[in-house]
Amino acid sequence: MNAQALLRPAPGTIAEVKTRLAERLGARVSAAQAVLNQHSHGEGLPAIGVPDLVVFPETNEEVAFILALCNECRVPVTPFGAGSSLEGQLAALAGGVSLDMGRFDKILDVSPDALDCRVQAGVTREALNAHVRDTGLFFPVDPGANASIGGMASTRASGTNAVRYGTMRENILGLTVVTPDGRIVRTGSRARKSSAGLDLTHLYVGSEGTLGVITEVQLKLYGLPETIVAAVCQFNSLEGAVAAVVAALQSNLRMARIELLDEVQMRAAIRYSKLDYVETPTLFLEFHGTPAGVQEEVEMMQAITADHGGGEFQFAERPEDRNRLWKARHNSYQAVMALSPGKNNMGTDACVPISALPACLLETKADIVASGLTAPIVGHVGDGNFHLGILFDPNDADETERTEALAFRTSRRAISMGGTCSGEHGVGVHKIVHMQTEHGEGVALMKAIKRALDPNGIMNPGKIYPLID
Amino acid sequence: MNAQALLRPAPGTIAEVKTRLAERLGARVSAAQAVLNQHSHGEGLPAIGVPDLVVFPETNEEVAFILALCNECRVPVTPFGAGSSLEGQLAALAGGVSLDMGRFDKILDVSPDALDCRVQAGVTREALNAHVRDTGLFFPVDPGANASIGGMASTRASGTNAVRYGTMRENILGLTVVTPDGRIVRTGSRARKSSAGLDLTHLYVGSEGTLGVITEVQLKLYGLPETIVAAVCQFNSLEGAVAAVVAALQSNLRMARIELLDEVQMRAAIRYSKLDYVETPTLFLEFHGTPAGVQEEVEMMQAITADHGGGEFQFAERPEDRNRLWKARHNSYQAVMALSPGKNNMGTDACVPISALPACLLETKADIVASGLTAPIVGHVGDGNFHLGILFDPNDADETERTEALAFRTSRRAISMGGTCSGEHGVGVHKIVHMQTEHGEGVALMKAIKRALDPNGIMNPGKIYPLID
Numbered sequence: 001m002n003a004q005a006l007l008r009p010a011p012g013t014i015a016e017v018k019t020r021l022a023e024r025l026g027a028r029v030s031a032a033q034a035v036l037n038q039h040s041h042g043e044g045l046p047a048i049g050v051p052d053l054v055v056f057p058e059t060n061e062e063v064a065f066i067l068a069l070c071n072e073c074r075v076p077v078t079p080f081g082a083g084s085s086l087e088g089q090l091a092a093l094a095g096g097v098s099l100d101m102g103r104f105d106k107i108l109d110v111s112p113d114a115l116d117c118r119v120q121a122g123v124t125r126e127a128l129n130a131h132v133r134d135t136g137l138f139f140p141v142d143p144g145a146n147a148s149i150g151g152m153a154s155t156r157a158s159g160t161n162a163v164r165y166g167t168m169r170e171n172i173l174g175l176t177v178v179t180p181d182g183r184i185v186r187t188g189s190r191a192r193k194s195s196a197g198l199d200l201t202h203l204y205v206g207s208e209g210t211l212g213v214i215t216e217v218q219l220k221l222y223g224l225p226e227t228i229v230a231a232v233c234q235f236n237s238l239e240g241a242v243a244a245v246v247a248a249l250q251s252n253l254r255m256a257r258i259e260l261l262d263e264v265q266m267r268a269a270i271r272y273s274k275l276d277y278v279e280t281p282t283l284f285l286e287f288h289g290t291p292a293g294v295q296e297e298v299e300m301m302q303a304i305t306a307d308h309g310g311g312e313f314q315f316a317e318r319p320e321d322r323n324r325l326w327k328a329r330h331n332s333y334q335a336v337m338a339l340s341p342g343k344n345n346m347g348t349d350a351c352v353p354i355s356a357l358p359a360c361l362l363e364t365k366a367d368i369v370a371s372g373l374t375a376p377i378v379g380h381v382g383d384g385n386f387h388l389g390i391l392f393d394p395n396d397a398d399e400t401e402r403t404e405a406l407a408f409r410t411s412r413r414a415i416s417m418g419g420t421c422s423g424e425h426g427v428g429v430h431k432i433v434h435m436q437t438e439h440g441e442g443v444a445l446m447k448a449i450k451r452a453l454d455p456n457g458i459m460n461p462g463k464i465y466p467l468i469d
Numbered sequence: 470m471n472a473q474a475l476l477r478p479a480p481g482t483i484a485e486v487k488t489r490l491a492e493r494l495g496a497r498v499s500a501a502q503a504v505l506n507q508h509s510h511g512e513g514l515p516a517i518g519v520p521d522l523v524v525f526p527e528t529n530e531e532v533a534f535i536l537a538l539c540n541e542c543r544v545p546v547t548p549f550g551a552g553s554s555l556e557g558q559l560a561a562l563a564g565g566v567s568l569d570m571g572r573f574d575k576i577l578d579v580s581p582d583a584l585d586c587r588v589q590a591g592v593t594r595e596a597l598n599a600h601v602r603d604t605g606l607f608f609p610v611d612p613g614a615n616a617s618i619g620g621m622a623s624t625r626a627s628g629t630n631a632v633r634y635g636t637m638r639e640n641i642l643g644l645t646v647v648t649p650d651g652r653i654v655r656t657g658s659r660a661r662k663s664s665a666g667l668d669l670t671h672l673y674v675g676s677e678g679t680l681g682v683i684t685e686v687q688l689k690l691y692g693l694p695e696t697i698v699a700a701v702c703q704f705n706s707l708e709g710a711v712a713a714v715v716a717a718l719q720s721n722l723r724m725a726r727i728e729l730l731d732e733v734q735m736r737a738a739i740r741y742s743k744l745d746y747v748e749t750p751t752l753f754l755e756f757h758g759t760p761a762g763v764q765e766e767v768e769m770m771q772a773i774t775a776d777h778g779g780g781e782f783q784f785a786e787r788p789e790d791r792n793r794l795w796k797a798r799h800n801s802y803q804a805v806m807a808l809s810p811g812k813n814n815m816g817t818d819a820c821v822p823i824s825a826l827p828a829c830l831l832e833t834k835a836d837i838v839a840s841g842l843t844a845p846i847v848g849h850v851g852d853g854n855f856h857l858g859i860l861f862d863p864n865d866a867d868e869t870e871r872t873e874a875l876a877f878r879t880s881r882r883a884i885s886m887g888g889t890c891s892g893e894h895g896v897g898v899h900k901i902v903h904m905q906t907e908h909g910e911g912v913a914l915m916k917a918i919k920r921a922l923d924p925n926g927i928m929n930p931g932k933i934y935p936l937i938d
Contacts, residue, residue, distance in 0.1 A: 111822070111824055112719070113715070113719070113823070113824035114822040114823055114824035114825070115718070115719065115823065116822065155664055156662075156663075156664040156668075157664070158662055162662060166639075167662045169662070169668070169671075170635075170639060179914070183910050183913075184910070185909070185910040185911050185914060186909060186910075186911070187908075187911055189884075189887055189888055189889045189907070190821075190822040190825075190887035190888065191820040191821055191822060191852075191853055191854075191883075191887070191888040191889045191892065192820070192822070192823070192852045192853055192854075193625075193627055193631060193636045193638070193820060193852050193854065193892055193893065194625075194820060194889035194891060194892060195624055195625040195626070195675055195818075195889075195891045195892065195893050195894060195895045195896070196889045196890055196891040196895075196896055196900065196903070196904070196907055196908070197675070197896055197904060197907075197908060197911075197912075197915055197933050197934075198672060198675065198676055198680075198914075198915040198918060198919075198933070199625075199638070199671050199672060199674065199675055200908075200911050200914055200915065202638075202668050202671040202672070203667060203668060203671070203672055203918075205668065206664055206666070206667065206668055207667055211667075222721070223719065223720065223721045225721065226721075246582070249584070250581070250582070250584065250692065251692070252691070252692045252694065252695075290762075290765055292761055292762070292765050293758075293759075293761070293762050293765060296759055296761050296762060349664075351660040351661070351662060351663060352659075352660055353580070353583040353585065353659040353660060353661070354582070354583055354584065354661070355580055355582035355583035356583070356659075383660075383661045383662050384660055384661055385660075385661075385662065414660075415658075418658055418659035418660070419658055419659065419660040420658045420660045420663035420664075420665045421665055422663060422664040422665040423660065423662055423663060423664065424662065424664050425664060426664045426665075427664070427665055427666055431665065434665070435665070435666060438658070438665055438666075439656075439665070439666060439669075440654070440655060441652050441653070441654045441655075442654050442655065442656055442666075442669050443666075444652075445648070445654060445667075445669055445922065446666055446667040446669065448921045448922060449667060449672075449918060449921055449922070450667075451921065452917045452918055452920065452921035453914065453917060453918070464666055464667070465666075
């Protein structure tokens with residue numbers, strides 16, 4: 001919250017905290033350098049902050065004990081899930097304790113009758129889906145990475161599927177959170193809706209560990225669709241692909257996935273995943289529903305894409321074909337990295353109203369071309385969300401500067417078009433520079449809430465909130 | 470927030486505030502007794518608090534001026550929309566200023582391309598739908614009453630249609646709010662999703678005017694469905710009707726409306742709206758979609774209802790027939806009041822996970838019978854939400870006491886089954902007694918947020934938050 005919060009605790013303080021933690025947690029407190037290094041960052045661009053200690057709690061009460069102790073001693077705490085966040089959320093910028101939630105791996109309850117479940121925060125989405133598959137249910141939010149549910153809640157993640165099923169925001173019914181002073185609070189309920197007071201659940205969702213620690217999540221589940229059909233449709237132009245998406249959304253089509261890959265991303269995906277497509281802008285689509293409903297939607301979408309220069313649908317109906325397709329989509333990041341080994345990848349996360357998507361994408365594409373950089377585009381375009389993966393050599397100052405400038409302009413373009421700099425990755429460290437521009441006076445309200453719920457500023461300092469008032 | 474907050478301001482303070490308000494607002498400040506009385510309550514059970522002044526602002530800047538002045542002088546402010554709230558939210562319990570938002574009646578922007586719109590808070594849902602009808606769009610949230618959009622946002626309202634389209638929570642993209650110290654803050658964006666910082670929008674949604682004043686709302690719109698079919702299905706038993714609803718939800722059926730009326734409510738509706746049905750538990754249904762999709766869903770639902778003792782569907786396909794049906798549903802309150810002229814109607818708003826709905830409804834029904842009271846049941850059962858309208862004579866102390874006890878047990882039963890005391894009406898005055906039971910330690914967090922955003926406690930004092938810490 002202020003510059004002081006980013007000073008590291010004194011060595012004596014850390015030693016005292018370590019001793020007191022070890023009294024209760026035993027070997028589940030570590031200061032081994034390899035463990036500290038592993039907990040110093042997530043994925044994406046490096047944002048490094050090596051913690052002084054890593055703890056591995058197993059119960060809500062242990063988390064409460066750790067937080068109360070750190071709060072008393074003014075030691076920063078950075079929650080750590082599966083380590084897949086992209087915006088630097090996991091860097092212990094002021095040292096202190098990295099709180100590894102990996103042992104919160106229990107699925108506490110699954111109710112096929114209520115279509116919901118309760119999981120500990122460290123459960124990964126793949127583990128959850130494997131667990132519920134036999135019940136005929138699934139959890140749809142799919143950011144690609146095998147993230148933890150707690151981490152996905154903390155960053156308000158989404159990914160493919162959100163256009164039909166919503167993001168973490170729409171799929172979380174309640175939480176257990178531990179506050180910085182060590183209270184264990186259950187928010188929300190299992191009711192599908194409630195008007196009973198302030199919405200604490202959705203305040204913690206997306207708060208990136210800055211208000212407390214999410215330890216349990218109550219999630220909606222969905223019946224597996226009777227019919228799933230995936231299809232690929234290739235276009236001659238980016239304009240045509242985007243226009244088809246906009247037309248589909250305006251026609252009430254409720255596809256489960258509407259993913260755009262531009263020709264550069266397609267080149268990367270074709271090489272990396274050995275796909276049999278051409279290097280042109282492409283939509284990856286998935287339809288969920290009853291047989292007749294899916295058939296109807298496929299036909300409507302075929303008519304719409306044909307109107308906008310799209311080619312024939314190439315279907316993937318068998319589960320193994322669908323899985324191969326979506327695996328290729330999910331491996332976009334790796335595919336891009338393989339384009340230029342040794343380069344770094346700066347990600348952007350622009351999200352705009354669907355009406356602004358064509359202009360935003362085309363202006364951004366022109367900006368990429370003018371920049372001379374390699375920056376494939378991949379997007380959850382049904383939500384108006386797209387990512388660049390800008391490749392740059394961190395040892396090349398000029399390329400790094402041009403990369404940062406392109407990423408900056410991409411975020412600001414989205415904001416200026418009524419959108420946001422972050423559709424699904426969160427703010428972390430890298431997007432703080434846009435907070436004032438996007439939220440204006442709202443930043444002061446966010447800081448007031450932060451101060452009210454974490455008065456000593458121990459929770460994940462240096463994230464989300466700009467330091468200067 | 471504390472007992473002091475409910476003391477009325479001194480007459481001299483009110484006189485000074487009135488003078489300063491009149492300097493800027495002229496005749497749009499009133500202390501006429503009729504105007505004060507009109508702004509002393511909403512609908513539902515009486516919760517009376519006569520304000521000292523009523524103001525009629527027309528711009529965000531005027532609202533900011535009024536709040537800053539009242540904040541400086543420690544004068545309570547109670548926002549007032551269409552006057553249709555049910556839980557006492559509009560009573561100026563500590564006097565002060567009632568802020569009538571009726572002149573915020575402009576639709577600022579409608580974007581058929583983005584499927585969204587921006588409206589001033591005083592626009593009613595019927596006005597909005599009349600305005601957008603020619604664009605082929607509609608706003609689905611429908612609480613029955615012709616409430617203001619700002620009021621619906623403030624109470625996190627829903628009503629029929631929520632089972633498919635969500636509540637106000639899912640349909641608000643952003644807000645303009647004025648803080649108690651007079652800052653005008655724009656929250657959210659027009660993007661369909663965002664991970665850019667704390668979710669201020671959804672903190673204000675449902676905060677019932679206790680954190681500031683909502684002056685503008687950015688809403689999702691939807692394309693009018695190609696086909697709409699309404700149908701009535703009557704059952705021999707409440708069990709059968711509820712079991713059919715649960716089975717339908719578990720089968721991925723996405724009906725737009727799933728409304729239950731028990732045999733007492735049906736008696737009231739048949740008499741009041743001259744309907745040609747029998748007095749048994751009944752589902753009112755509505756299907757939205759493509760012709761083939763609706764046909765498929767209707768057939769699936771017919772099979773499900775037949776399995777649970779439901780009779781033949783009685784369809785209403787023509788718009789005038791559908792309107793007559795839903796008008797009868799919306800007039801439930803008036804129909805109940807007409808059952809026993811002169812009696813009052815105490816409403817409940819229980820909402821439970823769908824798996825708990827059969828037990829909750831049947832136990833509640835048995836409780837009603839045992840109480841000897843007349844209490845029709847009507848519910849948005851697709852959301853797990855149902856209302857009793859308990860009729861009582863306020864001059865009969867015994868009947869009043871039994872009524873309060875039945876309502877209390879109904880709320881607590883919902884909470885004990887993993888649900889909430891308020892699915893859609895809010896807390897206001899009447900549900901405060903359940904806040905600690907439902908939220909536990911969460912109440913302290915709500916109060917901390919309230920203190921942070923309204924340190925002088927001027928915003929709608931006496932609502933939502935229990936006084937005792």
